[in-house]
Amino acid sequence: RPEHLPSNDITKTDDKMRAFAEKVFASDAKDENVRDEISMFDIADDCPILHQEQAMHLDRDEDEEKRWVAQEASLRLKKRRQRCRTMGVPVACSSLSSVAPVVDVEVETPTYLEVPDFQRVAIIGDYASGVTMDDFELSCKGLYRAMNIREKYMRLAFQRFPNITSQYLREMEGEPFRAEDQVQPGRSPQPGTQGEDPFDVNALPKNLGYVARMKDGVIYVYDDQAAADKGQPRALPCTDYDTFIDDMNFLIALIAQGPTKTYTHRRLKFLMSKFNVHEMLNEMEELKELKNNPHRDFYNCRKVDTHIHAAACMNQKHLLRFIKHSYRVDAERVVRKVDGKDVTLKELFQGLNLHPYDLTVDSLDVHAGRQTFQRFDKFNAKYNPVGASELRDLYMKTENHLDGEYFATIIKEVASDLEDAKYQYAEPRLSIYGCNPSEWTKLSGWFVRHKVFSPQFKWMIQVPRIYDVFKARNFVPHFGKMLENIFLPVFQATIDPHSNPDLSLFLQHVTGFDSVDDESKHSGHMFCTKSPKPEEWDIAKNPSYTYYIYYMYANIAMLNQLRRERGMNTFLFRPHCGEAGAVTHLLAAFMTADNIAHGLNLKKSPVLQYLYFLGQIPVAMSPLSNNSLFLEYAKNPLLEFHKKGLVVSLSTDDPMQFHYTKEPLMEEYAIAAQVFKLSTCDMCEISRSSVLQSALSDEEKTHFLGEHYLKEGPEGNDIRKTNVAQIRMAYRYETLCYELNLIKEGVKAE
Amino acid sequence: RPEHLPSNDITKTDDKMRAFAEKVFASDAKDENVRDEISMFDIADDCPILHQEQAMHLDRDEDEEKRWVAQEASLRLKKRRQRCRTMGVPVACSSLSSVAPVVDVEVETPTYLEVPDFQRVAIIGDYASGVTMDDFELSCKGLYRAMNIREKYMRLAFQRFPNITSQYLREMEGEPFRAEDQVQPGRSPQPGTQGEDPFDVNALPKNLGYVARMKDGVIYVYDDQAAADKGQPRALPCTDYDTFIDDMNFLIALIAQGPTKTYTHRRLKFLMSKFNVHEMLNEMEELKELKNNPHRDFYNCRKVDTHIHAAACMNQKHLLRFIKHSYRVDAERVVRKVDGKDVTLKELFQGLNLHPYDLTVDSLDVHAGRQTFQRFDKFNAKYNPVGASELRDLYMKTENHLDGEYFATIIKEVASDLEDAKYQYAEPRLSIYGCNPSEWTKLSGWFVRHKVFSPQFKWMIQVPRIYDVFKARNFVPHFGKMLENIFLPVFQATIDPHSNPDLSLFLQHVTGFDSVDDESKHSGHMFCTKSPKPEEWDIAKNPSYTYYIYYMYANIAMLNQLRRERGMNTFLFRPHCGEAGAVTHLLAAFMTADNIAHGLNLKKSPVLQYLYFLGQIPVAMSPLSNNSLFLEYAKNPLLEFHKKGLVVSLSTDDPMQFHYTKEPLMEEYAIAAQVFKLSTCDMCEISRSSVLQSALSDEEKTHFLGEHYLKEGPEGNDIRKTNVAQIRMAYRYETLCYELNLIKEGVKAE
Numbered sequence A, B: 001r002p003e004h005l006p007s008n009d010i011t012k013t014d015d016k017m018r019a020f021a022e023k024v025f026a027s028d029a030k031d032e033n034v035r036d037e038i039s040m041f042d043i044a045d046d047c048p049i050l051h052q053e054q055a056m057h058l059d060r061d062e063d064e065e066k067r068w069v070a071q072e073a074s075l076r077l078k079k080r081r082q083r084c085r086t087m088g089v090p091v092a093c094s095s096l097s098s099v100a101p102v103v104d105v106e107v108e109t110p111t112y113l114e115v116p117d118f119q120r121v122a123i124i125g126d127y128a129s130g131v132t133m134d135d136f137e138l139s140c141k142g143l144y145r146a147m148n149i150r151e152k153y154m155r156l157a158f159q160r161f162p163n164i165t166s167q168y169l170r171e172m173e174g175e176p177f178r179a180e181d182q183v184q185p186g187r188s189p190q191p192g193t194q195g196e197d198p199f200d201v202n203a204l205p206k207n208l209g210y211v212a213r214m215k216d217g218v219i220y221v222y223d224d225q226a227a228a229d230k231g232q233p234r235a236l237p238c239t240d241y242d243t244f245i246d247d248m249n250f251l252i253a254l255i256a257q258g259p260t261k262t263y264t265h266r267r268l269k270f271l272m273s274k275f276n277v278h279e280m281l282n283e284m285e286e287l288k289e290l291k292n293n294p295h296r297d298f299y300n301c302r303k304v305d306t307h308i309h310a311a312a313c314m315n316q317k318h319l320l321r322f323i324k325h326s327y328r329v330d331a332e333r334v335v336r337k338v339d340g341k342d343v344t345l346k347e348l349f350q351g352l353n354l355h356p357y358d359l360t361v362d363s364l365d366v367h368a369g370r371q372t373f374q375r376f377d378k379f380n381a382k383y384n385p386v387g388a389s390e391l392r393d394l395y396m397k398t399e400n401h402l403d404g405e406y407f408a409t410i411i412k413e414v415a416s417d418l419e420d421a422k423y424q425y426a427e428p429r430l431s432i433y434g435c436n437p438s439e440w441t442k443l444s445g446w447f448v449r450h451k452v453f454s455p456q457f458k459w460m461i462q463v464p465r466i467y468d469v470f471k472a473r474n475f476v477p478h479f480g481k482m483l484e485n486i487f488l489p490v491f492q493a494t495i496d497p498h499s500n501p502d503l504s505l506f507l508q509h510v511t512g513f514d515s516v517d518d519e520s521k522h523s524g525h526m527f528c529t530k531s532p533k534p535e536e537w538d539i540a541k542n543p544s545y546t547y548y549i550y551y552m553y554a555n556i557a558m559l560n561q562l563r564r565e566r567g568m569n570t571f572l573f574r575p576h577c578g579e580a581g582a583v584t585h586l587l588a589a590f591m592t593a594d595n596i597a598h599g600l601n602l603k604k605s606p607v608l609q610y611l612y613f614l615g616q617i618p619v620a621m622s623p624l625s626n627n628s629l630f631l632e633y634a635k636n637p638l639l640e641f642h643k644k645g646l647v648v649s650l651s652t653d654d655p656m657q658f659h660y661t662k663e664p665l666m667e668e669y670a671i672a673a674q675v676f677k678l679s680t681c682d683m684c685e686i687s688r689s690s691v692l693q694s695a696l697s698d699e700e701k702t703h704f705l706g707e708h709y710l711k712e713g714p715e716g717n718d719i720r721k722t723n724v725a726q727i728r729m730a731y732r733y734e735t736l737c738y739e740l741n742l743i744k745e746g747v748k749a750e
Helices: A015-031 A035-039 A048-052 A055-079 A090-095 A133-156 A163-173 A225-230 A241-256 A258-291 A316-330 A345-351 A376-381 A389-396 A405-421 A439-449 A467-472 A479-495 A501-509 A545-565 A584-592 A600-604 A606-614 A623-629 A638-644 A664-676 A680-693 A698-705 A726-748 B015-033 B035-039 B048-052 B055-079 B090-095 B133-156 B163-173 B225-230 B241-256 B258-292 B316-330 B345-351 B376-381 B389-396 B405-421 B439-449 B467-472 B479-495 B501-509 B545-565 B584-592 B600-604 B606-614 B623-629 B638-644 B664-676 B680-693 B698-705 B726-748
Strands: A211-215 A218-222 A303-309 A334-338 A341-344 A424-431 A459-464 A510-516 A596-598 A619-621 A648-650 B211-215 B218-222 B303-309 B334-338 B341-344 B424-431 B459-464 B510-516 B596-598 B619-621 B648-650
Touching (some): A133 A163, A133 A258, A133 A545, A133 A584, A133 A726, A163 A726, A211 A479, A218 A225, A218 A479, A218 A545, A241 A258, A241 A584, A241 A606, A258 A606, A258 A638, A258 A680, A258 A726, A303 A648, A303 A664, A303 A680, A316 A345, A316 A389, A316 A405, A334 A345, A334 A389, A341 A345, A345 A389, A376 A623, A389 A405, A405 A424, A424 A510, A424 A664, A439 A501, A467 A479, A479 A501, A479 A545, A501 A510, A510 A545, A584 A600, A600 A606, A606 A726, A619 A638, A623 A664, A623 B664, A638 A648, A638 A664, A638 A680, A648 A664, A648 A680, A664 A680, A664 B623, A680 A698, B015 B241, B133 B163, B133 B241, B133 B258, B133 B545, B133 B584, B133 B606, B133 B726, B163 B726, B211 B225, B218 B225, B218 B545, B241 B258, B241 B584, B258 B638, B258 B680, B303 B596, B303 B648, B303 B680, B316 B345, B316 B389, B334 B345, B334 B389, B341 B345, B345 B389, B376 B623, B389 B405, B424 B510, B439 B479, B439 B501, B467 B479, B479 B501, B501 B510, B510 B545, B545 B584, B584 B600, B584 B606, B600 B606, B606 B638, B623 B664, B638 B648, B638 B664, B638 B680, B648 B680, B664 B680, B680 B698
Parallel strands (some): A459 A510, A619 A648, B303 B424, B424 B459, B459 B510, B619 B648
Antiparallel strands (some): A211 A218, A334 A341, B211 B218
């Protein structure tokens, strides 16, 4: 039996808690059917306890908070000369001196690391954060355990967890913190970025002779056929199903727990006010740092488009131009076979009753308009140019009569535009459906044949959650087969790279997995100990989001263990999450994902929002995409999340459907800057976060962010490269430490 | 004596009305000191009468309107086959058959002019529009007279007035409508757009020998010196001061008149609802037209940036690049003389203690940020790169040691980018201050010397309203001198082109005058019969906005009369108006301006807003500029104006300060499309309006909009060129006719 991680040793989840979790889940699910809910992004509505039990108590406290804000502002001039360096983190600095943030400038600190003096926001005497001591302790213990759970699953899959949060967790446990225990998802450079041939098969490692086989939806690795038959897998650490369910139930209960909701809600409100005061006091100082920073500004600091689909990575005008061009040069080329008969490009367009010369952006009709708002179904149809799936097949697919030549060419044109722009990178998603086991071979064959390589691109694999579609057409017998089709070829290529050289080469360029589809579709199934195993899931209904996430994660974690053992690149799990649907999606991702795309629904759960803050889990946000699908631009929570200190980046999602200009990512930044009135420092901070969130290699991150980019706080920031003010870095770091320290106080209080 | 237009023959303005007008003006002026007011763009607050006197009455009517909207929607399928062509303009079609809109398709109509069937919004039995019959008649008479006033002043200065509105006015007066009486501001092509030399002095006309001389702030033309000395000007029609004041006082009273406010408020509300219903019913039909329209889409329909300042027409990144480049090639060049000593570019930067290599967008600091909101004063300082006026002088001025070479080069680079983009035009403003009489010679010398010519550019002259600044420094003795400095050289070059060939050439490229400055500064002076004449205005205080506007208009009108007589191009008056400040600014522009820039404050006066609709007065709006200065993006009234049928275009104002991307105008359109969720038809309609509003030549407009672009309604629209649905054109036209017809009914009711 593989070595399982010990199940968590704090209060064990009992049946009562499980029942409660199911009740919460059921009520959350019910909400989902009310379409209007989607746009009601207001925490207050989710916190009846807040209103009923503590309204008066809180009102008093809020008045105090307001008074304090006003006082702070009026005192700013007076205090200017009395600045106290330790005020910002009054407790953190005194009790945490061993691991505490070092903000004071040491003698040998290079100039670019210096944090200029700035005015800090301090609260004197804020112990229990305005809730009763009992509630405070209860909340802190819950939050502590939640962070512990995430740390465990991140470590297991070689995914990110902040050093500083780990330091505080060890402190609470009375354990020593060892930096070498920390897992960092660090990547070696993508082959080809340093001038070598990215398609060299000779460097591939040899066959290990292992056998990979699926059991209960997860692929295990065996020394050989005999061990496999005996069911004795190699001793790689792996996810324990029951523990996972227990952990999940604990978290479901936690996010519905009154005191914790109140506590986190208040902390988030405080974080918001604190940032507003910080900005008011230090905006000009931050700007001064940037103005004095030579040769670097928003335009030439690196940005990564952290969430973009390859099939829609060109803008509509680009696609139109490409179609017209292909017709000019290839009209007589055979591009399709229908019933064994050759169809030329000319005949294809004749069949559609149109001539490419007349084609316009309007008739192409790939742009999302008012018709797509709240209609994910209509949105998906927009992937078909002129509404014709033949054109989608021809221009936006890797498998077709031309072996995906057109699609490869378009993608390479987009890459070449990015190379010209120099400071922009992108992480496009290609699809693996799990419909049959040869998908990987075909996709990697396409990649290698057309040399779809660019240093600007870090590739990801997206898996649509559409088992129900395949099952309905009898493509797969059960969900387990779908998982096997997705993961088994990757395990096999990892064990014996030469058995599938194309795939092995391609996997060197793949940086992670995404899980995609309309989250607002609700399955009704709750993932629990009684859920059927994937091999038993042969019903027509789709499994729930959490079920999908769990099995993707469990397989990726196992795969990463194997690949790390072989010294190969590992994969990050970066699902779409919280674009719509139940908040439990965000909970599943909290346990399993390195980072997520969208995260809008964090608005609905203060506990999860606070946990994403504590875990500094990056969220790739796409307000223009949301604006066309789920949420009006001005209501997008991006600005709020950014102010509170969540790690957010900006991404385009689908330039073909949402953007107008030749530079979709710049359009995304420009609109956010205009609508949210972001400062240059804000924009550069978001750019920096996008590089951190991305799967760029350690070398690239060092080059773009600074030598010590893995260190948290101002130490990790090279303003000469990032153009982020050190004052901002210090503010973020001290603020996170302050919040972690509060939890420590709560946990230690007994 | 010159022939004065007869003063208006309807109810003469008496002293009582004048007193009332002064009271209204005073209260409006008082409002202005309350800074908060600027963002309170809500009509309701301006209509106390609405609430107090008619609330109940209106409520009843509104409910009916709502019922009707709902009914209409539910009936749509049933009515689909019972469509009645005349329903849309039930009265207009029957009583106005001679001049009425011809929407029915004639047999010989070319296909592109056909209006597809669409569902029309009709009101059965809406005679008095929900107000009492007396109020209805009173309002209609007032509105009629107001339109009459505008028609008079537009005709006098060869500026625009809609044919259809004139037709209805003649109908009301029982006069025949003669198309040949209509004034159209039509322009012949700018020299150089058709391949000839734009700087050919030989084609300039000969000297007429006239004498131009200022009297009471207006320049008159005399046959010769003797006539001038006798004070006997040539018989050119000109503005009569007393009539103008009377007309103005009438309009001031009208916009404050209770019944008219209520009536126009209700009509505007109705126009909004009507458009919403139209969109609901016909959105897909409009889209179908566009999809079937070959080869034309939003990207390749023509757009004009109708409001942009030359000194800020490049974006910040472009300016930065240019500065760095100039340093690389010109470091040793003498660019300045200080106290007779040569200063090289290198020394200039050394003096500023910076090296261009280190310069960034941040240190350049020309972008408007959060600091500029509600601070026009701070905004103006942003014109200085790195805060150094030396750099503004060197890079963004026409007069300096290099004779404005750098500025000319930057502008030509911007023009070349536009030429590459092919579908975009711009109307940049250059400044004439009126500080001394040689400004024109210097500016036109710069223009001709550096051949600052591009077919993409239509030039305008902006005159800052800063008499007080010049007076304080003793540059001018009185306001009359400033006017003389601005206009006399133009009159002289018009009379004898060879006396100043550079200026005469330059004037061929000048298309109009703009009046610019911070409108929120309030002068306190009210323009009235007792106002000092410009030559007597020798106090330190700045004249009021209206005073400036009147004298600019009066001189431009006179100048246009003279130039039209000579067959030369005339000038349009296109002031900045309604960006901030009192609503009376918009009233002054209603009387005098061909079209305006900004117009935000139309939100504050339903009467003026309705008048701008009836007069189809184009408004160049710049929501990104407003967002940085006066009004948050989402609150911008652009969408509302567009829906109601006001003619709006999108413009950038100052790309250097507001925009991020390489294509500022596309950025402006993209953001508006995203935030306001504009359809393609909306965007193409706005593009079409921008061409109509612009000073492009007749040839260009014919080429970009269609042969009959001067005709109103679907007849005037060539969808193959504009990509605006004929359904939309028919809707706009029928809607305007319906509103004009209501006024006719009201006027005729007695």
